[in-house]
Amino acid sequence: MRKIRGLWKLLFGRTTIFVLLILIQIIVLFGGIFVLDEKVIVLNNIVGVIAVVVIVYLLNIQQNSSFKLMWIIIIVATPVIGVPFYFFVKLQPGTRAIGEKIDRLIVEQERYLLPDKDTVNRLMIDAGQEYGLFKYLYEGGNYPVHDNSCAKYFPSGEKKYEELLKQLERAKDFIFMEYFIVDKGEMWDSILEVLTRKAAEGVEVRFLYDGTCTLSLLPRNYPLELQKRGIQCKVFSPMRAFLSTHQNNRDHRKVVVIDGHTGFTGGVNLADEYINKRKRFGHWKDTAIMIQGAAVNNLTLMFLQMWNINSVGQEQYHRYMYKPCPPDVGMHFGGYMVPYGDSPYDDEEVGKKVYLDILNRANEYVHIMTPYLILDEEMTSALIFAAQRGIDVKLIVPHIPDKRYAYFLARTHYPELIRKGVKIYEYTPGFIHAKNFTCDDEKAVVGTINLDFRSLYLHFECAVYLWKNPVVRDVEEDFQETLKKCQRITLKNCSEYSMIGKICGKALRFVAPLM
Numbered sequence: 001m002r003k004i005r006g007l008w009k010l011l012f013g014r015t016t017i018f019v020l021l022i023l024i025q026i027i028v029l030f031g032g033i034f035v036l037d038e039k040v041i042v043l044n045n046i047v048g049v050i051a052v053v054v055i056v057y058l059l060n061i062q063q064n065s066s067f068k069l070m071w072i073i074i075i076v077a078t079p080v081i082g083v084p085f086y087f088f089v090k091l092q093p094g095t096r097a098i099g100e101k102i103d104r105l106i107v108e109q110e111r112y113l114l115p116d117k118d119t120v121n122r123l124m125i126d127a128g129q130e131y132g133l134f135k136y137l138y139e140g141g142n143y144p145v146h147d148n149s150c151a152k153y154f155p156s157g158e159k160k161y162e163e164l165l166k167q168l169e170r171a172k173d174f175i176f177m178e179y180f181i182v183d184k185g186e187m188w189d190s191i192l193e194v195l196t197r198k199a200a201e202g203v204e205v206r207f208l209y210d211g212t213c214t215l216s217l218l219p220r221n222y223p224l225e226l227q228k229r230g231i232q233c234k235v236f237s238p239m240r241a242f243l244s245t246h247q248n249n250r251d252h253r254k255v256v257v258i259d260g261h262t263g264f265t266g267g268v269n270l271a272d273e274y275i276n277k278r279k280r281f282g283h284w285k286d287t288a289i290m291i292q293g294a295a296v297n298n299l300t301l302m303f304l305q306m307w308n309i310n311s312v313g314q315e316q317y318h319r320y321m322y323k324p325c326p327p328d329v330g331m332h333f334g335g336y337m338v339p340y341g342d343s344p345y346d347d348e349e350v351g352k353k354v355y356l357d358i359l360n361r362a363n364e365y366v367h368i369m370t371p372y373l374i375l376d377e378e379m380t381s382a383l384i385f386a387a388q389r390g391i392d393v394k395l396i397v398p399h400i401p402d403k404r405y406a407y408f409l410a411r412t413h414y415p416e417l418i419r420k421g422v423k424i425y426e427y428t429p430g431f432i433h434a435k436n437f438t439c440d441d442e443k444a445v446v447g448t449i450n451l452d453f454r455s456l457y458l459h460f461e462c463a464v465y466l467w468k469n470p471v472v473r474d475v476e477e478d479f480q481e482t483l484k485k486c487q488r489i490t491l492k493n494c495s496e497y498s499m500i501g502k503i504c505g506k507a508l509r510f511v512a513p514l515m
Contacts, residue, residue: 010335102343152471178302179208192229261325291464295464297322298341350365366392371433396432429485443467
């Protein structure tokens with residue numbers, strides 16, 4: 001099964017498409033030289049003029065410079081293929097249709113996302129500069145702040161799995177689940193058994209998973225299998241061979257909502273490696289968070305937005321909104337929180353801006369766990385500037401990677417960051433899949449958002465931002481405990497990396513926006 005998964009990823013991968021385009025360009029180039037008649041010369045001149053026009057357009061649009069540079073190089077190196085491929089990407093009607101549908105759904109949800117006025121007034125008094133970020137999350141992303149909610153942090157997939165089973169068993173009205181990876185095994189089989197039983201008891205169960213699972217993990221008719229169990233099921237953007245660029249925008253979220261009062265998110269998917277029942281890359285280190293209270297509404301509406309992208313008719317949102325319910329023992333009250341999402345179909349890079357805000361306003365430290373380190377110049381500058389200001393910037397990344405190319409590419413960032421004072425540690429027991437930020441004992445982010453181009457620009461993502469909630473302490477304590485199992489990377493370590501790895505990493509910097 002793993003070999004089949006790898007083969008499918010190779011056949012359908014973005015790198016494969018890029019290589020094919022290069023080969024076509026070479027064929028056109030040498031074919032033109034062989035024929036060498038006036039028609040070929042005229043065609044090349046026309047394509048060249050169009051390429052210049054497209055490049056001038058690229059230089060004047062608002063877009064991350066790494067993407068601009070990638071497109072400019074592709075168009076200059078392979079104009080015959082690069083120009084039409086750029087127009088194909090820009091003019092995709094399917095992509096625009098999804099963006100327009102999301103905009104309509106946001107309008108439908110607006111009255112359920114109004115911030116509590118008393119909460120906002122208290123925040124304006126308590127927060128100072130912090131208020132600006134909460135204001136942005138609402139005005140830029142439609143995610144209101146809450147101060148009447150609580151949280152619990154899970155330092156491993158095993159702990160989250162244990163709590164998730166317990167909360168699913170308690171469901172009385174509805175269960176919403178949205179995941180990027182679903183793979184048959186002990187974890188998913190046990191959860192499916194609970195979902196099947198709950199559906200038979202009359203609980204409304206909706207299950208949404210990303211279409212990448214259709215490549216090798218789940219059969220294409222799997223939604224029908226779940227529907228026979230009484231579970232409503234949808235697949236977000238099933239994979240098809242090179243038909244639409246919106247297939248580049250995956251649903252990377254991990255969301256659970258139970259009865260409107262309990263929600264989960266974090267890095268943990270529904271597969272046995274996430275709870276270390278299957279060993280793939282050494283010990284799998286992951287994290288998650290559970291929230292209870294009115295803040296769960298943000299996750300509920302986030303899920304319903306994705307669920308209804310391809311639906312017709314009005315959703316009965318009021319049925320699923322939070323109703324006061326006693327919180328579980330062990331939940332942390334206090335401070336403020338905002339569960340928020342990020343979409344590739346708007347002009348707001350919410351996930352990236354939250355991370356940048358943390359780095360730019362830190363006073364003492366920023367501690368980060370991330371599985372991938374594929375950075376643009378803006379994020380690189382923010383990390384370096386924070387370190388240069390005297391902020392203790394530490395990153396924990398994997399020692400055993402799940403993707404060799406991503407590891408080679410991450411290593412190309414190490415020397416520059418280390419020279420400027422950023423401290424990098426590799427988790428020696430295995431693979432880090434957690435996506436956490438902590439800062440100054442006051443703020444934390446736990447979610448699905450990696451430090452790479454795909455998470456920051458191309459995927460649907462989500463996270464919970466916490467300020468002055470006691471759970472921030474738990475997230476930081478987990479960072480410190482994980483640090484004890486890491487080795488610090490030095491410039492000497494960087495110089496000892498294999499030459500092949502260094503060359504591959506530097507070459508991959510060109511296509512980093514696709515990775």
